[in-house]
Amino acid sequence: MDGGSGMKVVHYLNQFFAGLGGEEAAGHEPVRIEGAVGPGRGLAAAGLPVDVTLACGDDHFGEHEAEALARLLNWLEEEEPDVLVCGPAFGSGRHGYACGSLAREAGRRGVPVVSAMTPDNPGVLAAEGAAYIVPTGSNVTEMRTILPVVAALAGRLARGEPVGPSEEEGYLPRGLRKNVLADVTGAARAVDLLLAKLAGDTRTEVAPSGDRVPPPSAVVDLSRATVALVSEAGCVPQGNPDRLPSRHSNMWLRYPLGGVSSLGADAYESVHGGFDTAAANDDPNRLVPLDAVRELEAEGRIGKLHDVFYTTTGVDTPVAAAAKFGQEIAAELHEANVQAVILTGT
Amino acid sequence: MGIPTVFVTALPTIAQMVGANRILRGVSITHPTGDPSLAVGDEHAFRRRIVERALEMLATDVEPTTVWEVSE
Amino acid sequence: MGRHSAAPPLELGTYEVVEASFGPSTSWKAGNLVVDLESLRGSAAKEPAVEAVEVHLVRPGDPVRVANVLDAVVPHVKADDPEATFPGVLGRLAPAGRGRSNRLGGVTVLSVCDLRAAGLVEEDEVWETFVDMAGPGADRSGFGSTANVVLTFTPRSDAPAADVDLAVRKATLRVARELAATTIGATPDRQETFRPIGARQGGEDLPAIAAILQVGSEGPFLDTFLYGLRMEGLVPTALDPREVLDGALTNGAFEWAGSRNPTALYQRNALIRELYEADGKRLRFAGLVVALGYLNTAFEKQRSAMLSARLAQLLGADGVVCTTFETGNSHTDTMLTVRACEQLGIRTTAILTETNGGLTDHVPEADCIVSVGNEDELVAGWSPDHVIGASAARAGEPVPTWAYLGATCQMGDLRWTAVPA
Numbered sequence: 110m111d112g113g114s115g116m117k118v119v120h121y122l123n124q125f126f127a128g129l130g131g132e133e134a135a136g137h138e139p140v141r142i143e144g145a146v147g148p149g150r151g152l153a154a155a156g157l158p159v160d161v162t163l164a165c166g167d168d169h170f171g172e173h174e175a176e177a178l179a180r181l182l183n184w185l186e187e188e189e190p191d192v193l194v195c196g197p198a199f200g201s202g203r204h205g206y207a208c209g210s211l212a213r214e215a216g217r218r219g220v221p222v223v224s225a226m227t228p229d230n231p232g233v234l235a236a237e238g239a240a241y242i243v244p245t246g247s248n249v250t251e252m253r254t255i256l257p258v259v260a261a262l263a264g265r266l267a268r269g270e271p272v273g274p275s276e277e278e279g280y281l282p283r284g285l286r287k288n289v290l291a292d293v294t295g296a297a298r299a300v301d302l303l304l305a306k307l308a309g310d311t312r313t314e315v316a317p318s319g320d321r322v323p324p325p326s327a328v329v330d331l332s333r334a335t336v337a338l339v340s341e342a343g344c345v346p347q348g349n350p351d352r353l354p355s356r357h358s359n360m361w362l363r364y365p366l367g368g369v370s371s372l373g374a375d376a377y378e379s380v381h382g383g384f385d386t387a388a389a390n391d392d393p394n395r396l397v398p399l400d401a402v403r404e405l406e407a408e409g410r411i412g413k414l415h416d417v418f419y420t421t422t423g424v425d426t427p428v429a430a431a432a433k434f435g436q437e438i439a440a441e442l443h444e445a446n447v448q449a450v451i452l453t454g455t
Numbered sequence: 456m457g458i459p460t461v462f463v464t465a466l467p468t469i470a471q472m473v474g475a476n477r478i479l480r481g482v483s484i485t486h487p488t489g490d491p492s493l494a495v496g497d498e499h500a501f502r503r504r505i506v507e508r509a510l511e512m513l514a515t516d517v518e519p520t521t522v523w524e525v526s527e
Numbered sequence: 528m529g530r531h532s533a534a535p536p537l538e539l540g541t542y543e544v545v546e547a548s549f550g551p552s553t554s555w556k557a558g559n560l561v562v563d564l565e566s567l568r569g570s571a572a573k574e575p576a577v578e579a580v581e582v583h584l585v586r587p588g589d590p591v592r593v594a595n596v597l598d599a600v601v602p603h604v605k606a607d608d609p610e611a612t613f614p615g616v617l618g619r620l621a622p623a624g625r626g627r628s629n630r631l632g633g634v635t636v637l638s639v640c641d642l643r644a645a646g647l648v649e650e651d652e653v654w655e656t657f658v659d660m661a662g663p664g665a666d667r668s669g670f671g672s673t674a675n676v677v678l679t680f681t682p683r684s685d686a687p688a689a690d691v692d693l694a695v696r697k698a699t700l701r702v703a704r705e706l707a708a709t710t711i712g713a714t715p716d717r718q719e720t721f722r723p724i725g726a727r728q729g730g731e732d733l734p735a736i737a738a739i740l741q742v743g744s745e746g747p748f749l750d751t752f753l754y755g756l757r758m759e760g761l762v763p764t765a766l767d768p769r770e771v772l773d774g775a776l777t778n779g780a781f782e783w784a785g786s787r788n789p790t791a792l793y794q795r796n797a798l799i800r801e802l803y804e805a806d807g808k809r810l811r812f813a814g815l816v817v818a819l820g821y822l823n824t825a826f827e828k829q830r831s832a833m834l835s836a837r838l839a840q841l842l843g844a845d846g847v848v849c850t851t852f853e854t855g856n857s858h859t860d861t862m863l864t865v866r867a868c869e870q871l872g873i874r875t876t877a878i879l880t881e882t883n884g885g886l887t888d889h890v891p892e893a894d895c896i897v898s899v900g901n902e903d904e905l906v907a908g909w910s911p912d913h914v915i916g917a918s919a920a921r922a923g924e925p926v927p928t929w930a931y932l933g934a935t936c937q938m939g940d941l942r943w944t945a946v947p948a
Binding site: 467 | 824862
């Protein structure tokens with residue numbers, strides 16, 4: 110049964126927008142709610158009645174992504190919606206990431222998806238082009254103006270109406286690339302393109318996409334600055350007590366550095382699955398240069414070293430997940446008034 | 456308002472491509488801030504030099520996606 | 528450059544196979560290949576590090592998925608010196624790329640071994656390698672369209688990895704030689720003559736184009752072999768491109784199905800053929816450099832890129848095509864090579880695979896890239912009637928393009944590319 114509009118609409122929200130609670134409910138398991146909730150009522154008012162709302166705590170999704178997705182997709186499959194709306198997530202990286210990930214999986218199952226979030230939300234990457242994402246600012250007060258845009262776009266998709274390219278319609282470019290058979294081999298095209306380039310006509314079949322952040326201003330006085338260490342080298346205490354994955358990490362961790370002046374081989378190790386960790390395990394300072402930083406701290410070259418270091422594993426880790434970790438770690442560093450970061454990569 | 460970050464990596468071209476702004480070329484994929492071929496004392500001094508360069512970069516305004524070497 | 532024009536040509540005869548079947552003895556006649564499975568099995572099982580071998584013959588259209596494929600090899604024999612076929616690894620050491628060589632068209636030998644189940648490699652999804660003979664994935668690998676003689680190896684449980692590696696490669700090459708040897712003395716369907724490059728007169732005003740072929744050599748099951756020895760530590764080296772067509776270069780790297788270079792693609796080699804075809808008409812084929820990717824340190828990567836560019840310059844190249852081996856930080860080697868060449872005034876085109884996250888690496892000088900497709904694109908699920916080489920092989924589930932052998936080979940042998948959706 111649909112909401113009377115002739116189309117079946119499912120709406121995904123996080124715990125906050127679904128009215129399950131605030132941060133304390135971020136660990137909420139996935140739930141299915143009949144009808145519209147919260148912003149879903151705004152969608153209905155804008156002409157897109159919501160039949161079913163699915164919700165999940167942002168932290169629960171982040172920590173149990175596979176299971177959460179499985180449950181959500183199960184419900185989605187039962188509903189057979191004409192369109193799925195995720196969010197709006199605005200600037201919330203965790204909510205956006207969940208929206209984008211669900212969008213990606215729903216897209217694989219043939220469900221059209223509309224979402225809304227800031228252009229640099231990791232959810233955009235997570236969606237991998239599956240969703241039509243309406244760009245927003247980070248202010249939730251935009252909700253009233255965004256909902257009608259989302260509703261209109263979702264309605265058209267649900268009715269199977271054609272949607273034009275992103276430049277015309279105003280959603281974020283989806284960056285989708287599909288594989289097709291060219292007339293000739295890649296080798297033939299390479300020779301053709303090279304000869305054309307030598308003749309002054311340079312063309313390419315693919316170019317990098319970039320999201321750029323301008324360089325932050327330099328630290329004015331290092332001798333008074335708090336500097337933090339962050340690494341994707343998989344550096345963890347011996348025994349990997351919190352089970353940081355060796356590949357395709359779904360988590361980052363923080364460990365205390367109070368009183369630690371060097372990363373000893375007996376106390377730390379690397380679990381990174383993308384390189385030979387022998388040299389690093391003999392001396393983990395080769396991955397996270399704690400001993401040298403402590404020396405320079407003692408000499409007053411920096412104000413102080415932040416009392417925790419952040420660690421994750423950067424191999425096979427999807428870009429969207431990495432972007433989310435970066436935003437979350439940055440938020441903590443910002444909160445702790447860290448003024449500079451040394452980030453090591455392998 | 457971003458936090459200046461220096462990324463120590465042996466793959467500066469990837470770092471440039473994804474938009475890291477302060478990039479310090481690390482020694483190796485397997486040991487960005489170390490060199491097992493050096494004697495212990497020398498390696499320690501070398502790592503100190505790496506961190507000093509990193510700090511120098513943090514205290515310097517840069518153009519986007521700038522790569523520095525440890526010894527220049 | 529000397530008297531190279533006196534070097535003998537490579538006469539490559541192709542003998543097409545339109546019909547492949549089992550029979551009491553292996554033979555080729557007028558397009559019909561008969562395969563004595565038992566005899567081939569015995570030939571392959573000769574290696575001490577091999578416990579057992581099964582042999583199957585699969586044809587395009589069969590509802591079969593071949594899983595855990597290691598290498599694909601075009602049946603090939605040096606007709607005037609069969610003992611020197613695949614020199615250095617199977618055959619006696621002798622320069623490849625000259626004399627008479629015969630190969631079968633329409634048939635490939637596939638080696639299969641579940642290295643993970645045998646405990647020879649870490650449990651890791653990137654070893655997954657499929658060739659589908661039918662279904663939506665059949666046109667992904669480039670081997671769904673040939674009749675395939677599939678050798679499924681069970682290693683001896685106590686044999687060291689390096690012994691198993693060598694045994695499987697030798698046995699596979701031996702079978703490839705044996706199949707091609709059936710054509711010795713017969714008239715080929717197609718005869719090609721490859722003269723030494725530079726032997727062709729004229730064309731001095733044409734742009735000189737070289738190829739820089741990237742290979743990887745990181746250890747057992749991760750190596751490339753040049754005349755039988757692994758290439759780790761090799762500085763960028765000039766080869767006669769005909770050596771590559773004629774079995775001097777063999778693959779021993781079995782990770783990353785889609786973007787590795789099976790031996791068959793070194794042999795078939797669309798890039799070398801393209802350059803030969805255009806030689807004297809649109810360009811002068813200046814030569815071929817092989818260089819390693821996946822070098823570990825920034826210094827080694829930069830040094831190798833510099834040496835490759837200098838060698839291309841020594842060959843007189845105005846432009847180079849840079850190929851890539853597999854995925855990940857080898858793309859950095861490609862980009863550094865592009866940059867080093869451009870800095871010497873040598874223009875470049877690179878061949879790369881894309882991912883869902885776009886390009887893996889990039890430098891501003893890389894303004895001319897051929898895309899062999901998005902390796903993350905999912906191919907629709909298929910339930911084959913039979914699976915060779917594995918018990919579970921994603922039957923019915925969507926399969927990422929990267930899991931199909933050679934699907935995004937960055938030497939440019941297939942016609943796949945990616946376009947905006």
